[in-house]
Structures are given as structure tokens and as C-alpha cells.
Amino acid sequence: MSPVNYVYLAALLFTIGAVGVLVRRNAIVVFMCVELMLNAANLTLVAFSRIHGNLDGQIMAFFVMVVAAAEVVVGLAIIVMVYRSRHSASVDDASLMKL
């Protein structure tokens, strides 16, 4: 199977993730969609690494995973705190940052 297909899959996953971020209100789901987009990007990196026959992309993918793990920790903590203070996980309810 041609590695290009992985790129197509990655594009599809990224689109799903992006649409999810834009249309869903639940913060957990939005967060999962963000993760989906990150993983789509990772998939692209790995696919191109395979196509070009070097390891740069794979190394990059590891970095992304580490950063994503850290981000999950911080992001989930924020979501939990927001939920505790306003009993809702909807991103539209946290709209105080405006004039």
C-alpha cells in the first residue's frame, strides 16, 4: 500500500478534528478533537518520514507526543476547574473575556 494513503487519512482526521473544534460545545469533546488534529499531524509526519526515507519526521512525532501529553495535563486541569466553578463544561459559558 502506498504511504500516500496515510497522508489522505491524516487530512481526513485533521478535518474531522477541526470541524469538531468549531462546532462542538462540550469542552471535553473540543479537547478530544484538538488531540485528533495533533495526531493527524503526527501521522503526516510519520508518513512523510516513510516517503522520504529518513527519520526526521518520526523524531518530530515523538516531540509532538510529549508536548501533547503535557498539554493534556494542563488542559484537563483547566476544564476541571472551569467545571467546578460554573457547573458546566460548555465552552460558550466561559465567555467573560470580552468588553
Next chain:
Amino acid sequence: MESLIGLLVGFPLLGAAVLLCGGKRLDRTGHWLGVLLAGASFVVGAVLFSDMLGKNADERALHQHLFSWVPVESFQADVAFQLDQLAMTFVLLITGVGTLIHIYSVGYMEHDERRRRFFGYLNLFLAAMLLLVLADNYLLLYVGWEGVGLASYLLIGFWQHKPSAAVAAKKAFLVNRVGDAGLAIAIFLMFTTFGSFAFAPVLSNATEGGEGKLTAIGLVLLLAACGKSAQVPLQSWLGDAMEGPTPVSALIHAATMVTAGVYLITRSGAIFNAAPDAQTAVVVVGAVTLLFGAIVGCAKDDIKKALAGSTMSQIGYMVLAAGLGPIGYAFAIMHLVTHGFFKAGLFLGAGSVMHGMNDEVDMRKYGGLRKYMPVTFVTFGLGYLAIIGFPGLSGFFSKDQIIEAAFAKGGTQGWILGAVTLLGAAITAYYMTRVMLMTFFGDERWRRPGQESAEPHPHESPRSMTVPMIVLAFGSVFAGGLFKVGDSFVHWLEPVTQFEHGHSPLSASVVTGATVVTMLIGVGAAWLQYGRRPVPVTAPRGSLLTRAARRDLLQDDINDIALVKPGEYLTRGLVYVDNKVVDGVVNGTAATFGGLSGRTRRLQNGFVRSYAVSMFGGAAVLVAATLLMRAV
């Protein structure tokens, strides 16, 4: 001896500092401290004077260098004093008459709760004036000059609760400011021309300056003198300055302030001698003011304002004499000193009259006061005889000399000036006789039949007020004769001011005769009008000239039309431009950006998902642009 000079200024300055900073605990004794320090300054002056008399004429000038004020390469400003014969004359006049006025004020201001402050200001006035006459360079002179302006402002507006006094003080200060600008420019010009502003280098090299520059310096110096000495066209503050307490008027008119202009011109004699055009201007100013003040003095019913007109006129004599050059300087100063005696006496007398008349100043409500105030009457009367130039008294000798010198100017100018000074002498006799008759003779117009309780009770003033008046009366009688004996005064001043005998086309005895005759004509005319007939209590309408003179010959109206109104229009125009144009640009810019940001602000709606849309949109645009660039 040199080291004593600083004390002359130091004593009154110390008094001013202590009295103004000392607070309430000095309220009971502060005035005596003021008198004491003024007197101490006089004693120091007298010691220096006796020392000076013992030396040769050429070695009399003393110098004291206190410290370098601004030592910058070619710009050397020193705080240094110079006590020569001219300065000595002024020192004795200022401290002597000043001390007498201090003593008088103790009685006059007895019931004023701000008396301590008043004495502080009086001391400050003396200190500033002494600094002015003792300075050995024009910059230090300027410091004293400004100090005099400040002190006069504080004293004229001393009764600041009266709006008229506050306005008068402001007026005096502002008009003086015009003259001060003249002195500042003169100092600039001197520095660029001679590279210095100390008396010695400027005055000894005066002739090297070139006539054009010297004329310019002379004219701005004249402007300065006009401001301080209340000469036309900067005379308008003097009449209003009568709002101050009477001792202040006496101090301003006799010992300090108005004499500063005459001092400045005499001191700068070397410059004026080398600039005939500037000298002519000085003479013209003096002659015009001489008549101007005299005419104003004739029409005023306010006793102090009549005396103010008289001061203006007498200072006009001095300025005229100073403008005549070496034939006149000594006489200008001589008249200044004798005038200091009799004008201080007259003002203190006027204050004494007001003191006994419930502060009434309208002479039409006086009359017949000689019975009630004998001491005031006699001292005022002697001052009166002195100022009109009654033979044998001070004013006669000094004024007669000036009239003679005016004739000696030569040519048509000499005749015109001689005629003007003679005419001035006649008018002086007229208005002073009028003051005398309206105040001390005639009916008792202050009586109010039917309401005796509202009448004033004229009475003689306390000893502290009459003693200075008596001393000044002695000066008014004898000073002139003393100066005249062997021309002692002229010889005294000669090393400083130079002296040339003027060659009058008329012999001295003819001029003296003419002076006496014109004086008698003036007295006679006044007697016909105010002595023989009763004086109406309300002023008659009077002729056009009388009405104009009552309004100070329209000086305020002219200033109003020529200066105040255009200034007002200019201000209004500038305010309009500022409000509409300048503010318009600023406000318009602010409004534009305000509106724009109001619109932009809507983008910030607080919804995370809408921000996410913009991010994706932005990212998409970037990607599209990148692809497009590659395709191209």
C-alpha cells in the same frame, strides 16, 4: 570700612526675613525690630559718610566684593558693592527718610492686625532699594530693581481685601514690568557691545561703543526709568498706587522706587553723554511728564492723588535735568534729595490729616483744619512752601538750578525747556496752594449740621507720627540752602557725574526773578479760586480739560484703546483658534480612532469557538498564500 557696605543692605534684609518668617510671636514687638534695623542701616550709612568726608574727592569711592555669582569664562557676574558719592547720597536719603517713615508707621498702622508683615515689607523695600543703588554692576542693580518692584507690589496691595488695592498693585507691577524689560534689554546690549555689564568697564569705555548702539542702550534705559519713575508713557500706575497705606506712598514717592529711574539715568550718564539723541528723548519725556503730572495734580480732589500728580511732575523735573547732561546731573540729584524731604513730609502730613478725619481723602470734605492739627499744619505748610519754591527753602534752590540749566541747554531747545519748567513751577504753585487752602483753610466743610454724631473729630496725631514730620520739615527748610552754600553738593557729586557750568542766555538773577514771579502768579490764581470764594462740597462739572485731568488726562482710556482692547481681541482670537482648530484636530483624531476601535471591539465576543474560526481562517489564508506563491 569697605566691609561695612554689606551691612547697609544686610540689616533691612535681615529685618524682612525675621519679620516675615517669625510668625505671630513677633506681633507685639516686630515693628520696633523693623524700626531698629532701618535705623541701624542709617547709622552705618552715617559712619561711612563721615569716613568718606575725611578723604580726598578722588579716593572716596569704596568697593566691596562679596562673592562671584556666576563665574563663567567671559561672563562674570559678581555680587559686589560700590559706594561712591552718588550712592552715598542715595543711601543717606533712603535710610534716613526710610527710618522716619518706619517710625511714623508705628503710630499709623497701630490698629492694623497685620502690622508685623507691613514692617517686614517696608524693610524689604529698603533692602531692595539699597541693593539697587549700591550694586557695582547692572545685573545686581537689576536684582534690586526687581526687588523694589516686588516690595512695591506687596505694599500697594497691602490692604488686599479691597479689590481696588489688589488691582492697583497688579497694575503697578505690570506697568513696571514693561520698564523692567527695557532694563533687561539694555543689559543684553551692554554685554554684546562691551563684553561686560559692570559699571567700571561699561561707563569708562562708553564712547567706544558707537553712537548707534549707545543710542539704543540709552533709549531702553530710558524705558526702564519711565517704568520705575512713572514717566510718560508708563505713568499710569502712580495714581492708583495711592491705594496703599499712606506711609507706603511716602516711601515710594520720596525715598525709594520713583527715584530709581533718575538714579539709573544719572549713573549711566557716560552712555547718555555719548548719545545725544537718547538725551533728547530723556529731556522730552521729562518735560512732557512735568506738565502732565502738574495738570493732573490740579484737578484731583483726593489729597493723596493730588500729591501723586505732584510727584510725577517733580520727577519730571529731575529726568529733564538728568537729560541735560553734565550741566544737569548734579541738580537732578539735588532736587531728588530735597524732594525726598518735602514730599515725604507732605505725604506723612496727608496721612496725619486722614488719620484725624476717619480716613477721608476728599479735600472737598476738609477745610479749616489748621486749628485742630497745628503740628500737621505747620509741617505740611513748610513742605508746601518748599515744593512751590518759596525763596530760602529747599525746593527754591534745587528747582531754580534746574530751570537755569534748562535755559542753558542753548538754542531754541533751551528756550522751550526753560519756558516749560517755568510753566511747571507756576502750575506747581497753583495746585499745591489749592491743596493747602482746601485742607487747612476756609469753611469747615466736614461739619454736618443735624447729625453731629456722624462728623469726624479732627485731632492731632500721636507723637510717633508728628516727630518724623517735624524732622522732615527741618529737612524741607534747610537742605536746599545747605547744598547751595559754596555749591557744596555739586562739588560733592562732581567726581561721579562730572559737572559743567551751563551758559544761560539769561543771567541767574533774571531766572530766579522769573521763577519767583511765576510762583507768585500760581499762588495768586489758586487763592482767587479757592481762598477768596468758598469751595463747593460737590465738585463742579468743570471744563473739558478739568474733566480730562480728573481722569488722569485719559491715560487709562488711551491704554485701554491702544493696549488692553487689542490684547483682549488677540486673546479671544487665539482662544477661538485653540478651541476650534487645535482642539478640533486633536479631538477629531481621537474620535476617529474611538469609533474605529468601537467597531473592532465587536470582534471580541468572548466565545472561544469564534476565535477558533478566525484562527482556522487565518491558517487557511496562510496556506493558500503559500501555495499561490509557489505556483507563481
